[in-house]
Amino acid sequence: MSKEAICVVLDVGTSMAKEMSDGKTRLEMAKDYIRMLVQAKLLFGGKTDKLAMVYYGCNDTNNKLNEEHPGYYENIQHVHVFKRPDLDVLETLADAEPEDAEGDVLDALFVGLELIVSEVRHLKFKKRIFLVTDGGGATKDTQHVEALAREMAFQDVRLNVIGIGFTEEESDDEDGDEMEEDDQKESKRTENEIANEKLLRKLAHDADGEVFVGSQISDALNFIRKRSVKQVHKYKGPMNIGKMTIEIATYGKTAMQNMPTLKKSSRPAEEGVSLDTSVKMERGYWNKLGSDNVEVTSEFRVKAYPYGKQLVPFLKADEALMKYMCDKTLSVIAFAPRDKIKRYWCLGSVDCVLPLADMGLRNALKFSALVQALNEEKAVAIARYVKRKNAQPLFVVMTPEINESMECLYLNQLPFSEDVRDFMFGSFDEKQKPTQEQKLAMRSLIRKMDLTKMIDSEGYEFEGLIMEETQNPTLQRFYQNVEKRALDEEAPIEDLEPAIAESVKPDVQLLKNAHKELEEIKRLFKLEVVEKVQKRKKRHWRDYLEDADISSVVDDDMAQAKKLKADAKAAGDDLNMDDIVAVKVDQVSSATPVADLQAMASRKDDVTAITRGISQMWKIINDFVQSSYGTSTFPKAIECLTGLREVCKVHQEAKGFNSGIESLSKSFKSKKSFWDMVVGADMKPISKKEDPASTYTEDQAKEFLTMKNEPEPEPDQNPVSELSDFSDLE
Secondary structure, eight states: OOOEEEEEEEEOSGGGGSBOTTSOBHHHHHHHHHHHHHHHHHHHOOTTOEEEEEEESOSSOBOHHHHHSTTSSOSEEEEEEEEOOOHHHHHHHHTOOOOSOOOOHHHHHHHHHHHHHHHHTTSOOEEEEEEEEOSOSOOSOGGGHHHHHHHHHHHTEEEEEEETTOOOOOOSSOOHHHHHHHHHHHHTSOHHHHHHHHHHHHHHHHTTOEEEETHHHHHHHHHHSSOOOOOOOSEEEEEEETTEEEEEEEEEEEOOOOOOOOOOBOHHHHHTTOSOOBOOOOOOOBOSSSSSOOBOOGGGOOEEEEETTEEEEEOHHHHHHHSOOOOOEEEEEEEEEGGGSOGGGOEEEEEEEEEOGGGHHHHHHHHHHHHHHHHHHTEEEEEEEESSTTOOOEEEEEEEEEOSSOEEEEEEEEOOGGGOOOOOOOOOOGGGSOOHHHHHHHHHHHHHTOGGGEEOTTSOEEOOSOGGGOOOHHHHHHHHHHHHHHHOTTOOOOOOOHHHHHHTSOOHHHHHHTHHHHHHHHHHSOOOOOOOOOOOOOOOHHHHHHHSOHHHHHHHHHHHHHHHHHHHHHHTOOOOHHHHHOOOOOSOOSSSHHHHHHHHHTOSSOTTHHHHHHHHHHHHHHHHHHTOSTTTTHHHHHHHHHHHHHHHHHTTOHHHHHHHHHHHHHHHTTOHHHHHHHHHTTOOOOBTTTOTTOSBOHHHHHHHTTOOOOOOOOOOSSOOOTTGGGGGGO
16 A cells, blocks of 8 residues: 555644744744655655645634534644645745644644545545644643544554654663753643643554654654555465465565656746646667668668677567567475575565465465475575566575564575676785784674674664665755755755765764774784886977987988898889888787788798798687687687788798698687688688699688598507506516
């Protein structure tokens, strides 16, 4: 049940004008609390939530019960009718001021109860009354408390009392100082206020309601600052364990709360006072290859998936056929020890598995027996999970949970092999392992900073940083500024509320208690300041010329040019400017292997450069194939192979290519995906037709790619020992 109807009953009587210790009046503080409630409903409430507001202690009277019973229910005004919370509620609240009258709190609650009952009737709504008061005003008929509590219980209406200036409930272990402080607090309040507080506490207790005082108020209202999510099952059906079935349902337990999506609005439409300021987005597709800008309509568009450099198109009908078809199911595959499931295997959100309540006692007993057996054996259930028909099958683990309120299984998704990231990290050597003293110091620090055993200023133990009470600072700051801008478009962007900001920072008292342990950690794990090495400043060629003797540089270059010219003249070749300024390449790199090989093959000053280049290129091709993750570097290997064959063919180096392709065939022909690429690129040996020095004919070269490798000779069944030659010497 996610729909909710709330009636806010606010005391605006004379006593609400009194000032508190912080300078605010009681009414101003009450308005702050109601504003938090309304803003929470504006941000997180459902579309069907409703809110009404009633003031009592007013000079005027305006409510339905007074019209039906003149002379009763006076000084009570119905100021806001039931409707979805909006900015009008906040504006009405902002105008509320203390008045010179007093109202009866029980009468005001009867008016609020009548409003909720007449509005909701028999519809499935969660019904609540928020009463905000300091307990001032006369209460005439206190004997009506029991009747009011019974009627609230009968109508299933919850009462939440926000007490302004109410005292904290006394604990069992109170000392004299606490008693004196309570007496001082009560001395500032009238006897009537104290009596009304006791009356409201009794009413809240009898009506199964709650009274919030002091810091409890903010906690209670902050609890509302969560998006209301309807309890809907994700899966409802049988859980199969072999031939046994248990009827269950799964519900979401935790899920990441994303940032709200912003709606696009038209500023010109807002300035023109238009009723519709929404923006509609349209997407167009245009052909990049054509010279004219021609839009491609939907009937001419098709989805295509990359396969290497190629795009493989699929029609909508093909996509439907490609989907994995399966029925919805939750089938237990096996059981495993709980400690064998690694924590980092759990993916995504968590679901809660419960037995279906309407399937009888036998079904519930089977589920309970399973949970208790898993818990006693410290085991978990591994299952195949399909939430709905034709949905993606999931691999899940179900962990037993038994507490005072329920027995259930928590369901976590496990990864498939494609979901695991295999990152390799170096292990610690002996020098990097901590000493026994360092381990003991770290253990002591962990124990001292244990959140479950924090100590407050009075020496009491409590649990800190409770997840259910810790709010997301990013979301809360966003909501905080949206609330401000809703009321004032010129409002500046504010910092996060200090109370929320402090909740995600290290606790000051916790760090203070662990001061000794932290100092010990500093002593045992000394940090040394390492001077930052200055990077070499980039210099241009002109800077080097300024530092060097220009004449010597020019003389060296001229000498080199003359040598190249003389060598070329002796060889009968022409020398061009490219030969003079070209950079000598002595190594084939993996970054630009084909270009480097071509450069080495073109060198005329070193006839052995091409032989070295071919050898280095074969090594790079082997590395690409051998270290490839799947087929990721196969295209790069084929590119290198194509460039190598072309260079060997042009420079008549058939032997260098053919011997390499034979070796490649023996090593990697079993890798079908790679060898298919080799065949597709027609990387056959260089034939006699292309290079007369080749030993392959044209037909032999064509047959090479499809020919099976010769099987390796089987090892000798009776190998002769290496020591057999020496056995006679003994």
